[in-house]
Amino acid sequence: MNALARGAVTIAGVLAAWQIFVWVSGVAPFMLPGPWAVTTTWFDHIGYLTEHAAITGAEILLGLGLGTGVGVISALAIISFAPARRWLMPALVVSQAVPVFALAPLLVLWLGYGMASKVTMAALIIYFPVATAFLDGLRRTEPGWLDLAETMTGGKRPFAVLWHIRMPAALPGLASGLRVGAAVAPIGAVVGEWVGSGAGLGYVMLHANGRMQTDLMFAALATLAVLALGTYFSVDWGLRRLIPWQIETAPSDRQTSGG
């Protein structure tokens, strides 16, 4: 059975257990609506949900782009310039030591209720994994390649070595950081929306919760899950296309292929 089929079976099992629990226990719909009720609500509000999902999706993508851009530039600056190493490294660590969620109210205060505060939130949350993963990759270049480049250039072209050897060699590292970033970016956007907003799936959830529309809340949550999975798998697919030379192995591969 392939991965997709296994995933579908697992989800169907969870949904069936959920529906049976709702029927048997007779729990009030405003406490826990069944999956069937959530599905009908989702179709009733499909226009409303897609409109807000588009906003959250845009926040996630812009945040990913901004966080990745700043993260990549930071890592390159740290590897290339000693002063940047001294000044940026502490900033990098502090950016992760301060809980980003605690900054959300401040960001809304400074940047307003619009998309800017949510994009910044998502960017902040992915900056650290992207910057550190890329930096680790840049630092772990195969020493033999650097020796070879040294004899070829006489050590006179450090930026050519960075561009042609260190950076491509660090792409698998950057990819690991981006995968983590793609998985956590939706959290940043939604937390930003919870703190203060007039649009987005986080806003829909908060609004529906306040009016006891628990079924609508679940429908928004399901939409967010689809959005987050879509982001993650698109990024993962794109990265595999970009780095075809990377060989992936896992201990279990040998057992299954050998048997």
Added chain:
Amino acid sequence: MLDPTASPRVSPRASGLGVRVSRGQLAFGGTPVFAELGLDCAPGSFTYILGSSGVGKSSLLRMIAGLVPNSKGAIVASDGKPLSGRIAYMDQRDLLLPWLGALDNVMVGARLRGQSQDRERAAALMAQVGLSGQHHKLPNQLSGGMRQRVALARTLMEDRPVVLMDEPFSAVDALTRMKLQELSARLLAGRTVILVTHDPMEAARLGQCIHVLSGSPATLDDGLYPAGSGPRDLADPVVTDLHRTLLGKLEVAIS
């Protein structure tokens, strides 16, 4: 070169440069690897440095390549100028960049120096090492022996008068290794080549000057200078004699 189909290996500036190391000193963490090391390689010769594992063969080669920053002593070419920029280095690993195709790997030096890439010359070298149809293959699509041949073409592409080789082809099987050694001996003829190895048979077949590195701190012996140049036939009495002598020297060095 006007005719791209002509053999690209012989160029006027690629021959006739000797290498002299005098009073070479190197220490790792306070332990001396060499104290007073001297080496003299005649222009256009194949010099083998033979020694057991861990004696410092690779360190000596890396020192000549200018890859060891804390070494002392003089390493000069026979024209009195430093060697920097006039050597090509080949490691026992192929060190191909996994994201570049075979032909791009051959031309990587020009890419790093920001020079225009001579595709015709690179293609001619690929043909010489027997890889004409493999220009766009990524390293992980090639066998170990093919990757070593790409590495050899990359070394030749650099067109340097001095070539340093650290146990080249030691990672491939015995038959492939022998063929690659003969191929490289043929293609590198005319250049000053310094090779390190732990295999006395290889040195006996291909060396024009063979030194044994031994001791701690390590020193080089006076060297053997067999007549003629390699590759010599395995049944050649010169080879069997040299092989026996070198094994004896290695045994003395260890005890």
